[in-house]
Structure formats: C-alpha cells, structure tokens
Amino acid sequence: MTKSRAVNAERRKGNNDMRPTVLTFVRHYLPGYKAGGPIRSIANLVEALGDEFDFRIVTSDRDSIDTKPYPGLPAPSTWIPRGKAHVLYLPPSKRDFLSIAQILRTTPHNALYLNSFFDPVFTTLPLLARRLRVAPEKRCILAPRGEFSAGALKLKAKKKAAFMALVRPIGLHNKVVWQASTESERTDILCALKLSEIDVHVAMDIPLTETAPSTKLETRSTGDPIRLCFLSRISPMKNLDFAISVLAQTKCKVIFDIYGSINDNSYWIRCKNLMGNLPNNITCRYKGHDPAP
Structure with a gap:
C-alpha cells in the first residue's frame, strides 16, 4: 500500500474522511454480473481508486433481466458497504424523478x-434534475460504454435518434465531461453527438490487478478439433449470430462453447436456429453463464 493509500485508510477508520466523493449511477452493479462489462469496469475502478475516493454507487436492486431483487437487501434508503464503496440498491418504486x-x-x-447515454433512469433523470436546478450542479462525467459504436446505434436506431434529437436543444448534456475507453470510442462520441463544444477524454478501463493462476496449455494434436469460446452477454450488440454464420463455412472440426447470460430471448432463438443448421463438423454448445468448472 502506498503512503497516500495508507493515510486514506486510516482516515476511514476515524470520523475524518477527507476523500472526494464520487456519486456514481449505473444500472447494474455487484453482486450482479449479467449486464457484462460496465459492472466489471466500475468494480475495478473502485478497487483501484477506492482508497483515494469515496465511491457512492446508485444502482438497481436486481441483476439484468431478473424479476426478483438480490436476497438480504435492507430498506431502499440504506447505503450498504461493498468492498471499497457504498451502494444504494433501488427497487423499481424508487427509480422516479423525485427519488433520484x-x-x-x-x-x-x-x-x-x-455510465450510459441512453439509460432513462440512471442517466437521464440525474441530468434532468441538474438541468432543472433541483439538484446540485457538480462536475459530471459521462461514460457511454460503447453505446455510440456503429453497431450499437443500429439497434433501436429510430428510438435512439429521436432521443438524441430531443435532448440536444434543451441542453441536457451541457457542461458534461465525456469519458471514452479508447481513441476509437472518442471518435464515435464526436461523430454521434456533433456538438460545437464537447470535452472528451480517453481513460482506459482499469483491468483486474489480481494475478491469474497459471494455466498449462496443451498442444492440439493433428486431427483434434479446434476449440473456440464465446464469452459475453448474448445480445445483438455482441454478434454471436455472425460468429455462428462464419463457422458454418469452415471445413475443419470445431468445438464452439458459448458462455454468457441471455439478455435478448428473441435474438437467442435466432442464434439457436443457426446452431441447428451447422454442418456435422461443427459442435456448438451453450454452457450457461458461469465459465468456472
């Protein structure tokens, strides 16, 4: 632990916590996992910077596509310590404008x-509260999390275009600092928003600092099938159907294992239909959402 982290850790033990507070809104957070990358990005950020900053995270009380809340949650207005952050889990009844x-x-x-541009609750409502001056206008950072990529914008394109046309004239995103994870995403943000004044900074996602256990790699014997793995949310944005279609054209033996939570049932049905039409040299299997043995 560095000297600054040690000092901040000691402050938290007492009543003189002088860390800056970052109030974070994200639709899904730990212990959830089905929403994929944003959960892990925020969790890694908290783990890396939680000694220097006081993270207060406002999120849903259930995982993506789940109908029941996480077990054991206290009253909706209670902040719960989770790792180096405090988390406020909101039930659907507390996701209105006045509550936010x-x-x-x-x-x-x-x-x-x-941590979204299009989220109507966990982004639009906080921004609207600031714009209407019913909430303090603190420095605001917005991370679109890949929502402005060409593939993402094609999904529900008319609805997204209408939303962008609606919020631009009312200045909902005035004085917002934008976070891109890569230079490519920075370009996507600039192209999509077309604002005269926009402040975009590139800050890469912080990876896990834990050392992964060593894995012994075995050489594939001649004639053995190629082993491939898909590890992601199952949604149109992740292009699983394209991967299956490409596999259908190969002549070699392939075992293709799919891991990930199903976020779009109609899309998953399309993928299963493609899997059912694969040639005999391709073995395609859905292995659930937990890759651990």
Missing part, C-alpha cells in the same frame, strides 16, 4: 459519474 433528485440533494458529492 432527492438522492442527488442528500448525498454530498464532489463529482457525478454516469
């Missing part, structure tokens, strides 16, 4: 961190 505005007013913070 109250959280912003009653949670002292130095910065507001939003």
